[in-house]
Amino acid sequence: xxxxxxxxxxxxxxxxxxxxxxxxxxxxxxxxxxxxxxxxxxxxxxxxxxxxxxxxxxxxxxxxxxxxxxxxxxxxxxxxxxxxxxxxxxxxxxxxxxxxxxxxxxxxxxxxxxxxxxxxxxxxxxxxxxxxxxxxxxxxxxxxxxxxxxxxxxxxxxxxxxxxxxxxxxxxxxxxxxxxxxxxxxxxxxxxxxxxxxxxxxxxxxxxxxxxxxxxxxxxxxxxxxxxxxxxxxxxxxxxxxxxxxxxxxxxxxxx
Amino acid sequence: xxxxxxxxxxxxxxxxxxxxxxxxxxxxxxxxxxxxxxxxxxxxxxxxxxxxxxxxxxxxxxxxxxxxxxxxxxxxxxxxxxxxxxxxxxxxxxxxxxxxxxxxxxxxxxxxxxxxxxxxxxxxxxxxxxxxxxxxxxxxxxxxxxxxxxxxxxxxxxxxxxxxxxxxxxxxxxxxxxxxxxxxxxxxxxxxxxxxxxxxxxxxxxxxxxxxxxxxxxxxxxxxxxxxxxxxxxxxxxxxxxxxxxxxxxxxxxxxxxxxx
Numbered sequence: 087x088x089x090x091x092x093x094x095x096x097x098x099x100x101x102x103x104x105x106x107x108x109x110x111x112x113x114x115x116x117x118x119x120x121x122x123x124x125x126x127x128x129x130x131x132x133x134x135x136x137x138x139x140x141x142x143x144x145x146x147x148x149x150x151x152x153x154x155x156x157x158x159x160x161x162x163x164x165x166x167x168x169x170x171x172x173x174x175x176x177x178x179x180x181x182x183x184x185x186x187x188x189x190x191x192x193x194x195x196x197x198x199x200x201x202x203x204x205x206x207x208x209x210x211x212x213x214x215x216x217x218x219x220x221x222x223x224x225x226x227x228x229x230x231x232x233x234x235x236x237x238x239x240x241x242x243x244x245x246x247x248x249x250x251x252x253x254x255x256x257x258x259x260x261x262x263x264x265x266x267x268x269x270x271x272x273x274x275x276x277x278x279x280x281x282x283x284x285x286x287x288x289x290x291x292x293x294x295x296x297x298x299x300x301x302x303x304x305x306x307x308x309x310x311x312x313x314x315x316x317x318x319x320x321x322x323x324x325x326x327x328x329x330x331x332x333x334x335x336x337x338x339x340x341x342x
Numbered sequence: 343x344x345x346x347x348x349x350x351x352x353x354x355x356x357x358x359x360x361x362x363x364x365x366x367x368x369x370x371x372x373x374x375x376x377x378x379x380x381x382x383x384x385x386x387x388x389x390x391x392x393x394x395x396x397x398x399x400x401x402x403x404x405x406x407x408x409x410x411x412x413x414x415x416x417x418x419x420x421x422x423x424x425x426x427x428x429x430x431x432x433x434x435x436x437x438x439x440x441x442x443x444x445x446x447x448x449x450x451x452x453x454x455x456x457x458x459x460x461x462x463x464x465x466x467x468x469x470x471x472x473x474x475x476x477x478x479x480x481x482x483x484x485x486x487x488x489x490x491x492x493x494x495x496x497x498x499x500x501x502x503x504x505x506x507x508x509x510x511x512x513x514x515x516x517x518x519x520x521x522x523x524x525x526x527x528x529x530x531x532x533x534x535x536x537x538x539x540x541x542x543x544x545x546x547x548x549x550x551x552x553x554x555x556x557x558x559x560x561x562x563x564x565x566x567x568x569x570x571x572x573x574x575x576x577x578x579x580x581x582x583x584x585x586x587x588x589x590x591x592x593x594x595x596x597x598x599x600x601x602x603x
Contacts (some may be wrong), residue, residue: 144500164506172502178519178596187515188505213596229505 093269094237095166098151103136103293108341110136112293113150120236120282123263125280128290134273137290138239142168146328154237168234170316173222174242175214175229182210185228200232201225203262220292224258226313227319240272244279256282260306277325281318282307289324297324310339368558384566389573392566395497401555402559406574409551413578416475417536421529428487428525433517438488445484448510453477454542466547471540478539482531488526491517512556523597533582 095116103111110133118124126134133327139145141152143162152159153167176185186197203205205222214222223243230238240259244252260283263270274280280287281301289297299321309313366386373385396402421459431438446560453474464470464485494517502512544553552571559567594600 092419142504144504162503162506165502170497170501172497174495174497176498176519178514178522187502188507188511198528214488215596233506242382 091238093119093267094338095120095153095155096237096269096271097156098137098141098150098263099153101137101140101147101152102149103133103140103145104148106132108317110293111140112175114290114293116295118269118271121267121269123272123283123285125272125274125284125287126281126290127274127277127287127323127325130275133293134290135241135301135323138168138241138271138273141237142166144240145167164184164233165235166237166239167184167230167233168239168241169223169226169230169243173214173219173226175222177213179214180210181206181212181214184214184225185232185263187229189232196232200228203231204258218251220247220255223247223255227255227259227262231266232271233270234266237269237271240270240274242273242275245275252276252279257306258312259283264305277318277321278309281321282309287317287321289321291325297321363571373415378397380565381563382565382568388566389569392564393570394603396567400415401569405550405552405555406578408444409544409553409576412471412544412551413475413536413540416472416540417479417532420476420485420586421474421532423476423571424483424528424532425525428484432488432491433513442488445481448484449481449485454539457543461547466549470547470564472541475536475539478535479532482535483525483528486524487521487526490521490528494522496522523600526586526594529589530583530586534579537575537579537582 093226096116098114098116101111101114101116102109104145115174116124116137126137128134139342140147143159143166153165168252178185182194182197182201183231185200186193197211201210206221206224206228209217209225214225216292217225242313244255251291256279259270263283270283272280272283277287286300287297287299287301288295289299299317301307301317303311303317304315309315369378369383371388373380373383375387384392393402426436427441431445432441456474456477460470460473464473498516498520499512502516507515530532540551541553544551548554548557552574556568556571559565559571589598
């Protein structure tokens with residue numbers, strides 16, 4: 087397999103998405119260098135998942151667009167893969183067949199290789215139904231990586247896992263990302279996860295980017311490192327800060 | 343110790359059969375002593391004797407073969423049409439808008455209510471029975487296929503698209519396997535309806551088959567043949583059930599709900 091493969095250059099320009107009368111994203115601009123790991127955080131409903139679906143080609147922009155390697159994106163691409171929050175495994179296929187889904191030719195050896203990457207080669211012939219939540223997400227990760235995508239989109243992939251499994255998954259994702267060099271876009275509501283994994287943490291609020299925080303810390307990152315904690319606190323405080331007019335009106339109400 | 347365990351196992355296996363066996367013994371005794379008239383109910387022993395006699399003459403097998411042939415043909419015709427419309431309407435919203443209302447309206451007519459009309463159309467030939475069986479089988483297969491497809495997680499189809507599956511692969515790898523559990527439930531219902539419809543159709547108008555055999559025996563008050571016919575339907579129904587269970591065991595092995603069935 088080719089670990090030196092280049093990641094995709096991603097550019098989102100003036101991207102606007104409306105559903106009916108509701109504007110989910112407002113002229114958003116974002117750029118990711120090849121091989122860069124970007125985490126997108128924000129409260130639920132801020133539009134972060136919609137951004138990811140637009141980059142995946144699962145939704146079409148209302149205005150603006152997405153460029154992958156400077157080419158406009160029109161629909162699904164075979165070098166872009168998505169890992170979803172729910173593993174979306176096919177229960178009626180064995181683990182290995184799930185990993186090899188959509189592959190042509192010698193899929194078996196590729197799928198075995200991908201399963202080895204996530205440490206589940208011995209479960210290849212099992213039904214997905216008997217795996218734990220963490221194992222299912224590892225299978226989903228193997229399925230996403232088997233075709234060696236140059237852009238991996240992660241839509242809250244660890245949201246349903248317990249804290250210890252999440253830490254394991256963080257290490258696994260980081261290792262595979264370093265080995266394979268794809269560009270990664272991670273949508274998460276967990277700020278710590280974002281700071282652990284990403285080169286840049288982008289905060290979206292009401293369909294707009296309000297913070298773009300670089301994380302220049304050595305990997306693997308130490309969660310107890312004061313700098314780590316400082317960045318994490320800064321992002322969390324920004325997430326929790328409410329628009330000023332709301333605060334003042336609340337104060338006004340209290341005074342009355 | 344192991345001897346006792348073995349004994350327990352045997353008792354456990356035999357226990358469900360003790361009630362039917364007891365009933366048979368009591369029934370046989372009541373018939374022998376003349377408390378139950380053979381004109382009302384024949385003794386189990388005479389039913390067995392009749393079964394052996396008719397088997398040896400070849401008459402019984404002929405009727406069974408004819409009835410089973412009708413049942414299977416009707417099932418295949420009605421089931422295929424149900425499957426086709428189920429897939430069509432489940433996948434294409436336009437087809438659903440076009441056909442579903444009509445199908446649901448016809449579904450509410452008990453298909454056996456059509457018997458007088460069907461006899462007028464087809465006479466008492468095989469066409470009439472095949473028509474009724476097909477019609478009866480169509481609805482459970484259609485409804486369960488349709489809802490089986492509708493209930494497939496949209497996320498799985500979206501995933502299939504992201505992972506580069508063609509429409510044909512989506513159908514073969516996601517839609518059909520995803521709907522299969524529901525389709526098999528439809529098959530199970532349909533097999534029940536298949537026998538009921540055939541029994542009624544053969545009893546009302548036929549010149550061969552198990553139902554005909556029973557109606558013919560009524561004319562001569564041969565209660566042993568009538569009871570034999572009823573038992574045959576029970577056995578054939580059980581056979582159909584074993585068949586669906588085998589299909590489930592094969593196709594649903596991935597589903598923990600079906601494991602050990």
